[in-house]
Amino acid sequence: MQASETLVDMRGVRLAFGRRNVTVAVENLDLAVRKDEFVAVVGPSGCGKSTLMKLMTGLVMPNAGTIAVNGQTVTGPLSFVGMAFQNPTLLPWRRTLANVMLPLEIVEPHRRRFRRERAAYAEQARALLKTVGLGGFADKYPWQLSGGMQQRASLCRALIHGPSLLMLDEPFGALDAFTREELWDVLQAIRARRAFTTVLVTHDLREAVYLADTVHVMSARPGRIIASYTVPFRRPRTLKSTFEPAFADLVQRIRDDIHTEREADAVAVGDDEGAA
Amino acid sequence: MRTEIIERAMPWIAVVLLFVVWEIACTVFAVPEFILPKPSQVARVLVTSAGPIWFHARETLITTLIGFGVSIGVGVLLGVAVGSSRLAYRSFYPMLVGFNSVPKVAIVPVLVVWFGIGFLPAVITAFLMSFFPIAVNVATGLATVEPELEDVLRSLGAKKRDFILKVGLPRAMPYFFASLKVAVTLAFVGSVISESIASEKGIGTMMVQASADFRIPLVFAGLLVTAAMGIGMYAIFAAIERRMTGWATRRMDLEGMD
Numbered sequence: 001m002q003a004s005e006t007l008v009d010m011r012g013v014r015l016a017f018g019r020r021n022v023t024v025a026v027e028n029l030d031l032a033v034r035k036d037e038f039v040a041v042v043g044p045s046g047c048g049k050s051t052l053m054k055l056m057t058g059l060v061m062p063n064a065g066t067i068a069v070n071g072q073t074v075t076g077p078l079s080f081v082g083m084a085f086q087n088p089t090l091l092p093w094r095r096t097l098a099n100v101m102l103p104l105e106i107v108e109p110h111r112r113r114f115r116r117e118r119a120a121y122a123e124q125a126r127a128l129l130k131t132v133g134l135g136g137f138a139d140k141y142p143w144q145l146s147g148g149m150q151q152r153a154s155l156c157r158a159l160i161h162g163p164s165l166l167m168l169d170e171p172f173g174a175l176d177a178f179t180r181e182e183l184w185d186v187l188q189a190i191r192a193r194r195a196f197t198t199v200l201v202t203h204d205l206r207e208a209v210y211l212a213d214t215v216h217v218m219s220a221r222p223g224r225i226i227a228s229y230t231v232p233f234r235r236p237r238t239l240k241s242t243f244e245p246a247f248a249d250l251v252q253r254i255r256d257d258i259h260t261e262r263e264a265d266a267v268a269v270g271d272d273e274g275a276a
Numbered sequence: 277m278r279t280e281i282i283e284r285a286m287p288w289i290a291v292v293l294l295f296v297v298w299e300i301a302c303t304v305f306a307v308p309e310f311i312l313p314k315p316s317q318v319a320r321v322l323v324t325s326a327g328p329i330w331f332h333a334r335e336t337l338i339t340t341l342i343g344f345g346v347s348i349g350v351g352v353l354l355g356v357a358v359g360s361s362r363l364a365y366r367s368f369y370p371m372l373v374g375f376n377s378v379p380k381v382a383i384v385p386v387l388v389v390w391f392g393i394g395f396l397p398a399v400i401t402a403f404l405m406s407f408f409p410i411a412v413n414v415a416t417g418l419a420t421v422e423p424e425l426e427d428v429l430r431s432l433g434a435k436k437r438d439f440i441l442k443v444g445l446p447r448a449m450p451y452f453f454a455s456l457k458v459a460v461t462l463a464f465v466g467s468v469i470s471e472s473i474a475s476e477k478g479i480g481t482m483m484v485q486a487s488a489d490f491r492i493p494l495v496f497a498g499l500l501v502t503a504a505m506g507i508g509m510y511a512i513f514a515a516i517e518r519r520m521t522g523w524a525t526r527r528m529d530l531e532g533m534d
Contacts, residue, residue: 058431059427077431079431079432089424089425091443093446093449105438106429106433106434106438107432108433
């Protein structure tokens with residue numbers, strides 16, 4: 001877990017959009033992610049967390065600064081990334097199994113082999129579905145699954161092609177508290193089995209501390225990293241550990257940081273609330 | 277069970293009711309045949325002139341279906357182009373809207389100058405009437421794909437073609453089939469318009485000649501036959517729609533399908 005090799009290195013990144021680039025989403029953003037590290041990014045709403053994800057995966061290019069992944073400057077979408085969002089975005093005309101297999105039809109080298117080795121890939125997808133507790137639902141359509149099940153399937157789709165970087169944009173945000181905590185453990189279990197770097201954007205501070213090795217706090221827009229915390233708790237973490245004083249203490253410190261940020265933001269600008 | 281039978285019978289009951297009211301009204305108010313013929317008179321003509329009516333109806337059906345077939349092809353291609361590329365959208369959409377606003381009656385004489393009278397102008401008018409809703413609906417289906425899904429695919433290195441084939445087109449299917457139902461009826465309007473202006477065959481021609489001869493029941497027979505063909509085609513495409521896009525209406529009986 002403690003490999004110190006840097007996977008993502010963002011330095012002095014700035015991104016503005018809108019007409020004549022008036023809205024500055026992030027500015028002076030420095031962020032490093034080690035290989036196999038689990039990083040959580042938290043911050044007030046509208047601080048550019050989702051923009052950060054797009055920058056990191058090469059979906060948008062920065063106006064200034066550099067982003068390097070694996071030591072190479074990012075110039076376009078990276079191909080070794082898996083993504084999951086708050087909205088599961090499953091394709092309603094495909095059964096769960098076919099949804100999970102979608103990346104294999106697109107990403108190389110699977111794409112080339114897909115037709116020939118369809119059965120083997122299907123087996124692989126079924127096995128993955130089983131690890132998230134969806135063993136019996138491979139042949140259901142997405143609308144036959146509950147919200148939590150859809151999100152599990154979405155997680156499988158993000159992981160099926162064996163990405164070395166998993167990007168999660170508030171993937172559990174729309175779920176009820178019980179389902180959310182269940183999925184925390186599902187994610188933890190998957191990571192215990194196979195190592196990959198994970199970046200989680202969330203506004204649930206307990207979630208961030210529970211799952212991550214490092215929690216970065218972003219400022220209000222224009223976003224940059226204002227504080228970083230190393231989470232010292234041993235793995236596997238259990239829901240019990242979230243009630244320990246040290247855990248609550250860390251969550252509280254992060255909450256204070258964000259609170260200060262929001263108040264500063266409320267004084268500085270009052271007009272651009274809300275946009276995520 | 278009972279309510280289901282009633283529900284299934286309702287369209288027929290409604291049609292019969294319309295004819296009954298029509299028949300009674302004509303009798304009570306003593307409407308002359310050359311103003312509004314009674315359904316019974318129209319029915320008699322449908323039987324006595326069955327030969328010529330069938331001859332013209334077949335012509336109209338073939339013309340319409342060929343024009344409609346072309347408009348499916350052109351409509352889907354245009355829809356994909358306009359729906360998947362901002363540049364194509366910018367360039368062609370206003371032109372499409374303008375084109376669709378032109379009354380097709382005004383184009384028929386031009387088509388006659390170019391292609392002579394008869395078959396070809398009718399096919400082209402049917403096509404011109406019906407490709408627009410298809411193109412617009414396919415474009416809408418493609419253009420309304422969730423941005424997150426686009427991110428997922430782009431981050432996998434998906435090419436434009438992957439995007440269209442794996443997400444865009446399947447997603448556009450419910451829109452596409454909905455548009456077919458509208459478009460096929462418009463195609464009939466197109467071919468009949470063209471036939472009634474410049475042709476020697478087809479229901480449109482037959483109705484124009486019949487009204488010139490004051491054979492009003494025959495005109496109404498032509499109208500009824502055209503309506504029946506429209507309903508028939510609509511039903512066929514509605515059935516195909518149900519079969520192809522059950523996922524969009526969340527039909528449970530899909531579970532046994534593949």
